[in-house]
Amino acid sequence: MLKNKSDLAKYPFTIEAARYVSGRGLEIQDLVADEYSATLDRAEKRIEEAITSAKIAQEWQDDEVEILSFPTAIMLLSIIGDDRLRRRYALAESKRAYEILSKDESAKTKIIEIAENTFSWKIEQVEKTIEERYYEYALHFMNYLRNATSIHAPTWKLTNRILSGGYVYLTKDETSRLLLEEIQRKILARSEKTTLEIPIALALRVEKIRQMIEARKGFMRIEEVPRAAVYTAMPPCVRNLYDALFAGRNLSHMGRFTLTSFLVNVGVGEEEIVKTFKAATDFDEKKTRYQVEHIAGRRGGKRKYTPPRCETLKTHSVCVNPDDLCKQIKHPLTYYRRKVGSLFKRGKKPETG
Amino acid sequence: MALSLREGRSLKPVEDFVKERFSEYYRKNSRNVEPPPSIEKREFGFILFKERMMVRHKSFRTSQDLARFLENTAPSDAYHSTAYYSRPEEAMENKGWLGADLCFDIDADHIPTACKAIHDRWICKDCGATDVGSPPDMCPKCRKERIDEETWLCEKCLDRARTEATKLVDILESDFGLSKNYMSAFFSGHRGYHLHVRADEVRQLNDTERKEIVDYVLGLGLDTGLHRLRQGTKGTKLEISNVSGFGWNGRLAKGLFDIMSNSDERELADLGLKRRAIKDILETREQVPKEQFTTTIWKTLYTIGPKTWQKIAERAIYESSVKIDTVVTTDIHRLIRLSGTLNGKTGLKVVNAPVADLERFDPFKEAVAFVGEDTVYIKEAPQFRLGEEVFGPYQKEKRTLPRAAAILLICKGKAAPVIS
Numbered sequence: 202m203l204k205n206k207s208d209l210a211k212y213p214f215t216i217e218a219a220r221y222v223s224g225r226g227l228e229i230q231d232l233v234a235d236e237y238s239a240t241l242d243r244a245e246k247r248i249e250e251a252i253t254s255a256k257i258a259q260e261w262q263d264d265e266v267e268i269l270s271f272p273t274a275i276m277l278l279s280i281i282g283d284d285r286l287r288r289r290y291a292l293a294e295s296k297r298a299y300e301i302l303s304k305d306e307s308a309k310t311k312i313i314e315i316a317e318n319t320f321s322w323k324i325e326q327v328e329k330t331i332e333e334r335y336y337e338y339a340l341h342f343m344n345y346l347r348n349a350t351s352i353h354a355p356t357w358k359l360t361n362r363i364l365s366g367g368y369v370y371l372t373k374d375e376t377s378r379l380l381l382e383e384i385q386r387k388i389l390a391r392s393e394k395t396t397l398e399i400p401i402a403l404a405l406r407v408e409k410i411r412q413m414i415e416a417r418k419g420f421m422r423i424e425e426v427p428r429a430a431v432y433t434a435m436p437p438c439v440r441n442l443y444d445a446l447f448a449g450r451n452l453s454h455m456g457r458f459t460l461t462s463f464l465v466n467v468g469v470g471e472e473e474i475v476k477t478f479k480a481a482t483d484f485d486e487k488k489t490r491y492q493v494e495h496i497a498g499r500r501g502g503k504r505k506y507t508p509p510r511c512e513t514l515k516t517h518s519v520c521v522n523p524d525d526l527c528k529q530i531k532h533p534l535t536y537y538r539r540k541v542g543s544l545f546k547r548g549k550k551p552e553t554g
Numbered sequence: 555m556a557l558s559l560r561e562g563r564s565l566k567p568v569e570d571f572v573k574e575r576f577s578e579y580y581r582k583n584s585r586n587v588e589p590p591p592s593i594e595k596r597e598f599g600f601i602l603f604k605e606r607m608m609v610r611h612k613s614f615r616t617s618q619d620l621a622r623f624l625e626n627t628a629p630s631d632a633y634h635s636t637a638y639y640s641r642p643e644e645a646m647e648n649k650g651w652l653g654a655d656l657c658f659d660i661d662a663d664h665i666p667t668a669c670k671a672i673h674d675r676w677i678c679k680d681c682g683a684t685d686v687g688s689p690p691d692m693c694p695k696c697r698k699e700r701i702d703e704e705t706w707l708c709e710k711c712l713d714r715a716r717t718e719a720t721k722l723v724d725i726l727e728s729d730f731g732l733s734k735n736y737m738s739a740f741f742s743g744h745r746g747y748h749l750h751v752r753a754d755e756v757r758q759l760n761d762t763e764r765k766e767i768v769d770y771v772l773g774l775g776l777d778t779g780l781h782r783l784r785q786g787t788k789g790t791k792l793e794i795s796n797v798s799g800f801g802w803n804g805r806l807a808k809g810l811f812d813i814m815s816n817s818d819e820r821e822l823a824d825l826g827l828k829r830r831a832i833k834d835i836l837e838t839r840e841q842v843p844k845e846q847f848t849t850t851i852w853k854t855l856y857t858i859g860p861k862t863w864q865k866i867a868e869r870a871i872y873e874s875s876v877k878i879d880t881v882v883t884t885d886i887h888r889l890i891r892l893s894g895t896l897n898g899k900t901g902l903k904v905v906n907a908p909v910a911d912l913e914r915f916d917p918f919k920e921a922v923a924f925v926g927e928d929t930v931y932i933k934e935a936p937q938f939r940l941g942e943e944v945f946g947p948y949q950k951e952k953r954t955l956p957r958a959a960a961i962l963l964i965c966k967g968k969a970a971p972v973i974s
Contacts, residue, residue, distance in 0.1 A: 332781075332803060342730060343755050346763040359770045361780040365800035367731020444765075522761060522884075525647070
């Protein structure tokens with residue numbers, strides 16, 4: 202168990218820190234009192250740092266303030282209710298934790314404590330060298346899958362892991378990386394929009410943050426949308442093709458065309474698409490380049506192709522796991538535009554007057 | 555009276571005949587139907603003889619209610635959800651998904667077997683062209699894509715499916731640490747096996763996570779470099795040395811060594827190995843004692859280049875992977891056949907197969923559902939076995955057969971009842 206205050210300040214998302222805070226019996230109205238102005242300042246700073254640099258500083262003066270400012274910041278986020286900000290904040294906080302953990306001298310036991318107590322992971326400490334790799338942890342596959350499936354790299358694919366008796370072997374750094382995912386999810390869940398009655402003194406702070414978001418909006422979007430294609434905004438069919446490609450599966454002609462034309466239309470560059478297709482097993486760079494250029498309208502009929510409609514995709518079994526949004530649309534590009542819209546533009550405009 | 559079978563299948567008397575037999579089965583056996591645990595949280599679906607359509611979103615509070623329903627309706631096929639819902643009878647978006655068993659479907663359709671060329675055939679609906687084996691995507695004669703297939707359930711195919719199921723159980727147990735106590739296996743009554751894992755820990759897996767398990771079982775996305783098949787100092791050499799290694803690491807090593815130690819000249823040539831490499835391998839086998847085959851001796855064969863190692867590795871992965879129907883496992887709202895009910899494609903029953911003793915399970919004996927006899931006119935049928943008795947092959951003949959055999963032939967469209 203994390204006991205001393207400086208640990209709670211380092212890891213304010215833990216259950217121990219939450220217990221400490223609830224032990225103080227703080228109410229939202231109390232926060233306006235003078236003695237908590239430092240806490241409010243720090244909470245605001247946390248959010249500001251997330252907005253401006255996507256990083257939260259790892260130095261602080263007062264442990265007490267550091268501990269209390271974390272739930273306070275989350276409360277502010279849930280009042281503001283901007284999904285994009287919430288995600289950005291969750292990422293910044295989890296990175297902070299990851300970096301502090303990597304410098305922590307007792308990281309090895311801290312990881313176990315945080316994983317078990319706060320996130321109920323089934324995890325064991327091991328000392329094992331398998332095929333020249335040194336592993337320090339074994340994590341139950343359920344906890345592994347929940348956190349690793351969002352990381353798209355061959356090393357994280359379960360097929361490429363050492364899995365035995367239900368446990369996946371991990372290095373210390375890999376375990377911290379998975380904790381980072383879990384911390385993000387927890388912050389996202391805890392900061393969901395609420396309709397709290399807010400004291401006037403807090404309302405001013407909220408307003409200030411809203412303006413800060415507004416001012417940084419374009420910038421945040423550029424940072425968060427790497428050269429356009431947003432994986433999470435892709436319709437299930439395209440995501441499936443994308444995953445299949447990375448899993449080394451051969452795509453059908455229809456699948457290949459759908460993926461390429463989709464990527465072309467959401468603004469991914471030709472070079473980038475060719476690179477993506479490099480993951481395919483039957484990759485022939487020249488041929489792929491030709492196809493991509495053709496679909497992008499630079500060759501042949503000079504016509505830029507759009508992906509087939511949903512109906513066509515169904516016929517050719519490219520349509521998989523349609524979700525609720527799929528029911529409302531008839532074209533994969535419509536899906537994407539709507540999803541991007543709801544992911545990145547939900548931040549409320551500050552009310553004037 | 556000889557019915558043309560294509561017409562015969564749509565003729566009402568044939569359907570009534572089968573339905574009557576199914577009805578009789580359910581009157582006698584509905585209490586033996588084995589509902590899944592937490593019956594009240596499951597959705598049920600049925601294909602009825604009359605409508606030939608799936609009736610979904612049914613739910614039952616007790617196994618007695620379910621039994622009564624089966625007696626009254628005698629469906630052609632019966633299914634239950636792998637999922638648990640708080641309101642199973644509502645439309646999908648209102649059901650309240652609570653979790654789902656982890657299910658796998660192993661079907662002979664997904665396993666290439668040589669005998670398919672003997673017992674399966676396809677017919678082009680447009681030009682009538684026909685041939686043996688698995689159906690092509692497009693008719694080679696008229697280039698249209700409307701193709702009908704006639705499959706048969708054969709012992710070799712089902713043996714292969716059962717072997718795949720055994721491999722799957724092994725992976726789930728040794729890699730995923732899931733106990734056999736939480737697994738149930740069923741013969742589907744047609745061409746394959748279903749495996750249900752009902753452990754608490756797998757229930758909450760979402761579709762993405764299930765897909766990752768599917769990929770693992772298939773060996774998909776396996777990066778041989780990450781499993782230490784990589785560039786050595788003097789050209790590429792095999793660095794995997796640990797056949798007792800964990801998971802795919804060990805499986806890949808075992809597979810590689812197996813090919814290197816046991817594949818004959820032709821099999822090695824089929825893998826695309828060059829003459830010199832094959833000669834090297836065969837000579838090494840002669841010179842080195844067999845005990846050392848699983849150690850490091852293969853590393854020293856510099857005649858085998860990186861591309862060839864990759865080919866051998868891919869073959870090894872293929873041999874160790876389990877050929878499952880991927881959609882069944884990833885779909886968390888799936889309906890799957892209910893144990894103890896009849897399969898409308900065969901008249902055989904879906905039956906529990908002991909997970910710990912799969913190799914000794916005999917589907918052609920355990921799945922027989924009927925007693926009595928029926929007379930049928932058989933157009934054409936390959937040889938087959940039910941229980942201890944071997945039937946056929948038949949060619950345009952009238953026969954009085956045990957009821958299970960007669961129903962099987964009728965359901966598969968190979969025979970029509972002779973109704974006196």
